[in-house]
Amino acid sequence: TSRNPLRFGIHDEATIAVAFTPSAVAPPGLASLRLDLEPNGKNLLTLRDQSAHRLAIKATATPATARFTLQRNASLKLTAGSLQSGCPGLSLKALPRIFYRGHSTNNPSLAVAIDPCPPPVFRVSHAPLKKKTGLVSVAGQSQRQAIMFILDCSLSMSYGLANRDDPNKRWTTATERLGEVIKGLSTSSTIKPDVGLIAFGHRVGKTGNTINLNNEYLKKKGTPLQPEIAKDPWKDIEILSSFRPLTAAHLAKTLKDIDDLGPYGATPSLAALRIALGEFQKRRSGGIVVLITDGIYTDPDYNRKLAAIKGAMQASPGVSLQAVLFGQTIERLLNDPTVDPTIKVKDRQQALDTLLASGTGHKFHEAPQGAQLATKLAAAIAPRPYFILDRSTTNKMPRTDRQLGDESPRLQPGNYSIGYESVREIPFEIRGGEKHQFKLLRGATLRYEPPPERRHLTLPSGRFATVENGMSLICSESILVPAKDSTHSAVFTLCLVGRGEQDIVSRPREILFDIVPTSESTKPLARQKSRTTRWEIVPDRTTPTWKVTVDNWPQKTEATIQALWKSTPTPHDKNRVRVWTEVKEDGAKVAVPLPGFPRADGPPASVELKGTETLPATARAGSGSRRQLVITLTPSDRSPERASGFHEHFGRLLPELVWENGTIVADLEYSSEFICEPGSERLTVTFTWPAKLEFKPKELRVRIIPWADREKTAVRLTKPLTTRLLDADGRTGRPDDR
Template sequence: LHAAEDVRNRLFDELPACARWAADRGGESAKGLRERILRTFRNAVDQNRLPDRGQLQALEQERLTEAQRLEVKLLQLFELARQLEKELERDQVARPEELDRLAQLTREASAGLDEMASLVRDYAVQLDRRAANESAHPQPSLWRDIRDAARCPLLPAGLRSDLCRWLEQFAEMMNASWWQDYEERQAGRKAPTEKDYVERLGFRRGMWSAFWAIQTLSLAARDSVSINELWDRWYRAWREATRDHPAAGSSESGFVPVEESVLELGRMLRGEWLTKRLQVERAVRSASEDIRVRRAQLRRADRLARTLHPCDAVKLAGDDRPTPALAAFEQSELLLLQAERYLDDFWADWYQTAVEECLTAVDRLQVPQWQKRRRELASRLAGRRTAKVDVQGGPVRFGTKQRVEARLNVVPDGDLPKGLAAVWLNWDTDTGVVLEHAGRRSLRLGFADSSGARPSVGFALRKVRFDPSRCPFTFEADAHVLFRGHSWPPPKGTKAVRIEPCRPKGTVLAYRALNVPYGAVRVAGLDLRPILFVLDCSYSMDKPLPDGPTRFESAVEVLRKTFESLAAQPRLGPVREAGLMVFGHRSRKLKTDNSPVVNSHWEGKVPDAVAKDPCNDYELAVPVRPLGPQQSQRLHEWLQSLQPWGNTPLLAAIRDAYRSLSERADISEALVVVITDGQDTCDPDGQIRRRLKQMLARQHRMHKRIELLLVGFTVDEETATVLRALASELGAKFVVATGADLGRRLREATDPRPFAVRSLQTGKMYTAPLGQTCSHLPLGQYEVRFGPFQRQVTIAGGETLALELDNRGLKLLGPALKYRTATSVNGVMFGCREFHEDRRTKRAELVFSLMPQDLYSGFLVRPAEVCFRVRPLDQSGSEPPSMTVRERADETVPTWEVTIEDWPRGAGAEVQVYWKPVITPADTRAILLSELRQPQQVAIPIDATRQLTLSLSRVGDGRSSAVAIEIRPAQPAGLVPRDRDFFEHLANLRLRLARPDASAPLNLPFSRELIESEETVIYRFPALPEGVRSDELVLWVTSWHSLRTDAARLNKPLRLPRPDE
């Protein structure tokens, strides 16, 4: 019996919540099953009965989805609950043979509950897997299924949490417009029918909800209300509502009766279920002897009436109506117990009405044994008054702290019963402030305190997320009290505490340094070295190549393309120069008698010296000039007029080419490219060779760098050996070219030469073509070289040093300074490149640069320390504005972007800057960050004679990847006057982090905030290097006095006009 009552109570507790879930379920997939279920129950109700278990099992045999199986199983559990309750209403002592049936129903009900829970769990697991598989493109049907499953009360907490996370994720992916479009597309697939209009009236939804309401009501209503009558009442109301408007989808007249009938069912359900619940929850309390005797008498008479013949029962019990008398006795007891509960929780006016109603009902039942208890409760009611609880607290100010405590006093008003209360804070989430607090706090109420102090509770509040752009603002929080199972709201129009999350106004300096372990060098310009081509026009050049054209034709075509390519090269400065010298094109000696023969096809004049001696047949056809349109035309015309004819005065032509270039005073280096297919035939005694070597020696002494390239064009091995020896003797380069290789050889010779970057520390050499960048250079000093020009540079990290090649050397390509200082400081110019103002955001943006005064040889190293002081004009004595300083990457000269907040509209600027090439040593010992868990005091100089003692402590959440340090003066205010100079020393104090054994600090971004109202500076290092823990680092403290000492600074502040000027 105990097990059966336990299972019955479990069914009565869980089935109503499951019925609410089934009534709220959406989706089209279960519509067919719902129609069959409603039809089955309607037919059974017409026969004045409910469907038996066989009919429900027939429904279960169909092919159902997991969700449909849950609904059928729920109906079976309702049927088991009704049968179990019917069995328990009987007197089991009189009929012991029915215990077997009761035990069978108990086992089936318990197994059914477990199976229901298992089905819910399996269904939720399947939905979780579907959600994981379809997370990229979730469908609305999946979202509805997950929503319905999450509402089921039998769902385990872990699975419900997983499904809710999917709901949140899918809700973000499917916005309202997408959902509306989907529903419209679904609805547009077929024309609406009368069935659709009825569906839109809410008939099916209302019918389904009423069905489950009646199922729940059947657990409580046994004698007072007929289930069939409730069903018929609702059914008739629906027929009357839809009879006049069968297809009027837009009419509201047919919708109201349906809803009203469902609401009526809900009211009936509440009244009947409350009675049933009170019966189940009724506790056994002590009673007087006469109450116990009367209860025993009534129960004995009731058992006799149920088991014996009525005449015998009356004779034995002495009562002809024992069952109603027992019911009245038990109802009176229940009403008095409920009235006592209401009196204990007497905190609102509603409780007085409830107690009076209970006592009036006891009077109507007229049970003498309970009248004494009724009078006691009536006396207590007359002496009670409504109790209230007020929670009061002062304002909570965060200031510069992230964590504060809110202390609240709980003030009860009226007679308050004893108990343990839970107190918590609640505020509007639209404030933009996310606070973390410890949740609920426990508090004892109703107990006397010897000190007379009010009960209070404290809450630790920590700012998690905060939008400072909304400052200044405050918001208010309510205090909620949960006491004796009820929520005690605060008095109307009052708030428990006012929270001020904003910090006092401060000025912020944020510095973002470049922390890149490499840099780059780029050299712009062209290889302006002049080129003189020497072409062999001897008779042997007329020999054909294997692929068709002659040697001469092939060489002329390659030269023509080479000239076109040189003329088309991009240029940043002067045009490259080129010229042409030819030999052997006008005269030759016959092999028979060595007599000279002049080329009859030559259209130009042949000098007598050439006509008499073919060894004098060499000529500077086109002098070296810039490759403009006229020069290109002359070269083209000469190439068209030439033809192979004579001998090979190779050495004389080379000598004349050297002479023509060395006579040019404006040429310090040049290139001579000789194209020949044979060795010299005009220097049998070596006299020309000796003179040529003497000429080269003189040019070397004159610092003339004229390079010679000998190209042996289709030469045999013997000729190649002779030409290679000649090149070696003259300090030239020799290459062999076939018909197809000639163009490639000339391109290699005429393409821009690479510039070289050599590390002065390691000697490693890096090269890159002109116009391109030599990147990923480690930090250090380098020598940049191109031809005869060279200069030293320093790579500090993150920069791209841009140099330009011109006739004077390698020039530093510095930016244009819009405003600059009139004089240099140690050979360095400071200026402003950009000055913009955004009047909408009240923000000014400036770009500053340091440049060497001499762009060709000036040596500039990025400062290791820099301090900017930028203030609006005519406000030099005011509080410094908040600004952010960022070192700009990929610049040639040190450049900083400065962004200033709250800039006065249209104001000019006054700029002062301090910089140092090296790090200033710390004024104090290195302090381990682990020591700052407790405040540490340090003394720093503020001038030559005075010192300032500061208190340093670590603040923040203690994360090892970030560091925040708070600085306050430790000396009394009278020792150091709090003037502008004092706050300047406090604000410009520099903190650095370093490894304990390092000689230099870490180059980290930081921010400094000065709050003058609290005489506080907060330094923040937002990100430490990867793999470095904060407890492993030490802190260096450097005063503003030490930073200014020996620092370079502007002689006069730089004044900038209005940005719009």
């Protein structure tokens, strides 16, 4: 008379009732009723009481009933570390037999099918990321691949220094310091640039309306002067040394070129800068232009020339301009009564400042005294740092500089951009644990270094699945490792990469991994095997990476991986928020959408919440140990008949702990346990509360986010990702082992 089939469910005992009704002509007497269990070779079930019942048979045809209480053994209990391999789906039979007056019955149609398996239990635990900050670095050659020095040879370079106590002239100090810098570059172990030299104002001068030629220099060099230059001092620019490595021969030639020069003519600095930038355009590289001058440029039509220089700078974004004003200061220039007022020093200086401010990495230096020139030149040719701008601030953008090859300081979560001099900046985001890597190419291009995991996209044995938005989820490793209880755990390393190699992927705000043996992937949740999943974020990776471990994994079995994530948190409904004190003391109800609800004849689905607060078993009250806040969710409807998808939705309900203002309590360690028993479902979520984090119970809230809301607008794989067979040797699961 019991239900057939008979399910134990969450209980460890079940009862079979057998009714025996004698016919009217049956003689009175005693009968023996027993229950045979088939098959029961492993003693999976036992009878709690006697195996046989004595029944009194009376002539009045009165029915007699016997009840047998069955108990399942330890390997079938919910607390078992490893269930019987047949569960779920294990089926036994119980056949009642009667012995009466020397006769025995054996009617198979009376057999009761028994499902002794407990309901599947799905456990998930997550350890929060300990590294709350991120790092970036920029590799590559120093952008000092080339340095072009421009030396002012105008007549004013023969004047004295701003410090009148220094007997040296500007020219003597400038050429000595420049020579020392170039010699230092030739012996440097860190900076190995190609070096060039340009001079201006050294061959043609002008006194009033008279053009003068530096015949002594021209005779020494023996090079004829072009007619258009001989007539115009502002065209007197000469490339004395083109870009070459600083070999002994090139060093000697450059030093001799400097020694042969002398102060003589005008100051066509802008024309010299334009020629220097043209040399960089020819070689298509980054580098630096160092202008050593003692005054403001005197080029005619300077606005047009400045615009041409700005265009050349944009064409060579890896080139940095360093203007070193020597023997003078801007303030003295602006107030010098001997300077021709038609030159308009203030306007020209402001135009130069605007030019240098049009890109990053350009700088104006002042070295009025001789002792300062060496320091300013060293700063001008020093390797330029890359910089990080914090875009999260509202009114300012704090800047952090680091040398190439060095890691940045720890960056707090937020939005940033990284750049190098006037090279185009690249935006990126830090959410904690990232280690973004960039590379500087030829001093002119900043590139994001593609994650090494991308190689799996081209490997014949690579395991990956495309995503709806064009990204890819890669399983870079899947191995089987032995556990302590002679079972095995499957360990998967999963990472998310963008559509293109240069795409920087930010870690999703919410993500869900569903990893099951392929043989289980098509079964409803209530018929799948119990499993325990642990997942964590892997820090110090250039792409979002997770490590997922699934315990009690069968050998020689493929894995089917589904993933779903969102870049922004799921919006919440304030009607699904309850105060922690209410949940803890009296419990609470929250209406949530679930498959099969609302029914036409009943209220919408609701879940009941009950909270408890405990200390771990190993802790002592008042010892400062971390507390555990436990939330248990059960459906208000206890019907064992569930609509398709009910368990998937209920098991993925997401309780969150939030503050009174709606801000989530971040970085909590948590675990969940979902007992998938139709009619008696129970989802228990345990949050581990940090010992140092204090709170008032009235300020804490419990917020429930339904699966229907989490699933909405989420990104998912276009098809499941399937791994190879996982074997205990730990090798066949690695996609790159071929």
